[in-house]
Amino acid sequence: MSEQQKVAIVTGAGSGIGAATALLLSQRGYRVVLNGRTENKLEHTASQMASGTASVKTGDVSKENDVAALIEHTITQFGQLDLLVNNAAIAAFEPIDGFSVEDWDQQMNINVRSVFLMTKAALPYLRESKGSIVNISSVSGIGGDWNGFCYNASKGAVSNFTRAMALDLGPQGVRINAVAPSLTDTDMAADVINNPDVMAAFKQRLPMGRAARPSEVASVIAFLASDDARFVNGAIIPVDGGLSASNGQPNLAGG
Template sequence: MPATDSHADSSSSTTPSPATLQAQRFAGKVVIVTGAGSGIGAATARRFAQEGAMVAIADLSDDKLAATRGDLPADRTLAQATDVSKWEDVQALVEATVQRFGRLDVMVNNAGIAVQGKATEASIEDWHRVLATNVSGVFHGARAALPHLIRAKGCMVNTSSVSGLGGDWDMSFYNTSKGAVSNLTRALAMDHGKDGVRVNAVAPSLTFTGMTEDIKSNPELLAKFAERIPLGRGAEPEEIASVIAFLASDDARFVTGVILPVDGGVSASNGQPPQA
């Protein structure tokens, strides 16, 4: 399921603890985050920077990157407008990052879009646009980053979705793309484990970013989501970012090929409604 920029439950803790941040797990490491202009990508860039990383952030335009860039230390940040659907753009992003910081340790392929509608209703143009961004974008990031990740014995974290583990109504384009991201993640993990590179993905459910603003602004629909999520609410972007950081850290050094649901328990259900 796509993600939105709202704040559903102020009681949830989204700020990393001082003990976690003092650990500086990524000091001296270089991280690229795509789709970093908002939502999960912006939260992920902030999290890596807070833990000491040098961070390259990418999104479609400099305007989209401005707010995120302002939250990060200037001496440890590179911002570059990048269309992940274009191989040349992603290749240029990786080359600029390595030129600026000297290496690449973590590639976070997060950029994505969603289009609603049945296969017979949504446009052919939207089909190609969703696959070009969500699937080719991850492939481009992987292909450009892997030579450097192999050199650094680094890792990759992709953003899939619970929609890449099961289907949704009226979301066939998005479901297809995220299913592809999930299985591409597994295949890359198998191919490059012996190179010393780990490849994993997070699979969020409803997350409060701009992509799901329509859900947040519809109380009836939001209540339906809350009823189906065992924890009773959607996630904040920082809660997804913390799991991305875990998968990229040495704490997960024996974890690869995993599509990790970060979904408040959605995937624990067999889909049947409550009976009591």
């Protein structure tokens, strides 16, 4: 099936990597269902996409009922599902002493539970289309960040979920992979990006000397979803400008 006939769901599509991915998929002919919790952000993304290629469905993908409604909306609108991009995420960095159980649960629910719920709900349709899943992990799921224990744990879970599910889903004709960005110029990273002193320290550790652009991560997501990657399954692809080549040095949060 050509990309002009395919249907994708992108969660967290209101900004950053999610928005860039939705736009690129639209340019390649996908019809895309944009999901997030803030409707005006989703509508802004949709307004930049080709006519007839975008549909907006708000909801919290850490909640079962919202996930079911999102899948139902997609099938009602477009009749099929070929690609799921699990991008929705939040990040909070602070010492464990000030980190509440509620903080932990919120981050784990949005970053990990949503991936499980969306994957499970989408699978019947992805099996039918022999489709694929691309999860957004992070270099933070490969190593550690100061005061990032919860975010690191959540992205480590996403990476290992991806590897394990590749074993189960590969024989069913469904591929699942993940990208692992480093620091990316998104709303979530605005406090870092807009702080010259912090960015100066980051640039010293990033071999390419800058943060990633959302479009650069989106390009790798689109590759993993394409037929060009038809034998790529269970891979965690760093999109980090060479950071993960630093042989075990502490990583820099991404996504």
